[in-house]
């Protein structure tokens with residue numbers, strides 16, 4: 001089979017799965033959770049065949065193109081990010097399944113049903129997809145908001161919650177980049193925590209949900225984050241300090257740098 005036929009077959013099987021196998025009541029439950037918590041797990045969203053193809057591509061990309069980073073940002077109160085990443089450019093250049101799945105119209109339509117509003121391709125390409133691997137004790141993706149409204153995260157590897165790696169979030173919070181007051185959000189509202197397993201997917205309302213990955217003490221956590229926009233995002237002035245900072249001079253040799 002030619003590579004483009006294989007990718008076409010995978011995207012087709014995702015579409016068929018979404019149309020035929022994903023029941024209405026699951027989408028309704030997910031939509032309720034999403035509106036209440038800014039978060040919902042969606043393990044049923046993709047067939048095993050597509051999950052495996054995405055996982056294989058992510059494993060290859062992180063082995064070939066992963067870069068260690070240790071960085072923090074003034075705009076999120078200097079919370080730590082200690083991780084290995086593969087950014088959008090390398091994924092686009094060397095990946096094939098991920099870019100096609102990201103822009104599947106049937107996937108976008110289903111995510112829109114869960115979100116209760118249209119879910120659109122991210123206009124700022126570096127935020128479209130990023131691979132993150134947490135691999136050392138203490139590795140974490142610290143508290144932050146994202147610039148765009150939605151993230152669909154595919155979990156390839158994740159330790160049990162005893163070893164960290166679960167997601168925590170505070171929904172209905174507002175990111176003031178000049179004065180983020182991260183701790184103040186915890187005093188105003190409870191923090192919700194969610195355990196994840198390999199093969200899970202989740203959708204998060206990332207612009208108004210403060211979130212982090214609990215630091216790892218053992219094991220390994222590997223995900224891809226696919227970022228999507230709302231209609232409102234297309235009309236906002238969005239500055240990209242945290243995403244641009246991740247890619248600018250943030251390799252491990254320059255660990256500790258803050259932007």
Ligand SMILES: O=C(O)CCC(=O)C(=O)O
Nearest residue numbers: 141146153167213223225
């Ligand atoms: O690793 C995760 O589950 C969250 C990733 C994330 O928040 C991000 O990439 O912005």
Ligand SMILES: [Fe+2]
Nearest residue numbers: 145146206211
């Ligand atoms: Fe995020």
